[in-house]
Amino acid sequence: MLTAYFDPAGRRIRELRTSPAGSSFNGFARTLSEAGYATITARRYLRAAEHFIYWSDRNRRPVQDADEKSLVQFGHHLNRCRCPHQGHADHASLTQGARLFLKYLRDAGISTVVPVTLSVVPHAGLLCRDSAAGCASSAVLARPPYCNIAVTFVRS
Numbered sequence: 441m442l443t444a445y446f447d448p449a450g451r452r453i454r455e456l457r458t459s460p461a462g463s464s465f466n467g468f469a470r471t472l473s474e475a476g477y478a479t480i481t482a483r484r485y486l487r488a489a490e491h492f493i494y495w496s497d498r499n500r501r502p503v504q505d506a507d508e509k510s511l512v513q514f515g516h517h518l519n520r521c522r523c524p525h526q527g528h529a530d531h532a533s534l535t536q537g538a539r540l541f542l543k544y545l546r547d548a549g550i551s552t553v554v555p556v557t558l559s560v561v562p563h564a565g566l567l568c569r570d571s572a573a574g575c576a577s578s579a580v581l582a583r584p585p586y587c588n589i590a591v592t593f594v595r596s
């Protein structure tokens with residue numbers, strides 16, 4: 441299924457398939473296709489899954505053991521990401537792609553980690569850094585000024 445999104449003879453497919461947990465990319469790509477995601481969005485989510493796997497592997501935690509706490513930690517990581525060959529600019533797509541990948545791992549039975557419910561607490565990482573300057577993403581929320589992107593990520 442990866443061939444629907446990347447050149448079948450290209451370096452990209454080889455990199456995905458040979459990465460840690462690379463065998464799960466085909467199934468994840470199929471799931472994204474069946475859900476009707478546009479090609480460009482599916483590619484973004486596949487790259488997000490690749491980044492999430494890379495980060496998990498560097499932290500010596502198999503991605504199969506990931507949970508919601510891992511997703512939050514991955515979100516924090518993106519603020520200071522220096523991973524080679526991994527994008528980190530589009531935090532919303534990266535966190536959404538990682539979340540969808542975790543859901544895929546659970547739905548496919550690759551991960552058997554029980555989902556954990558995270559409460560929204562006034563953690564500094566969830567507060568919008570731009571709130572004092574009138575960040576549009578925090579404007580609709582009451583105090584404290586949680587960043588909409590972080591709240592959406594935690595709630596989803």
Ligand SMILES: [Zn+2]
Pocket residue numbers: 491495517518521522523526528
């Ligand atoms: Zn990174």
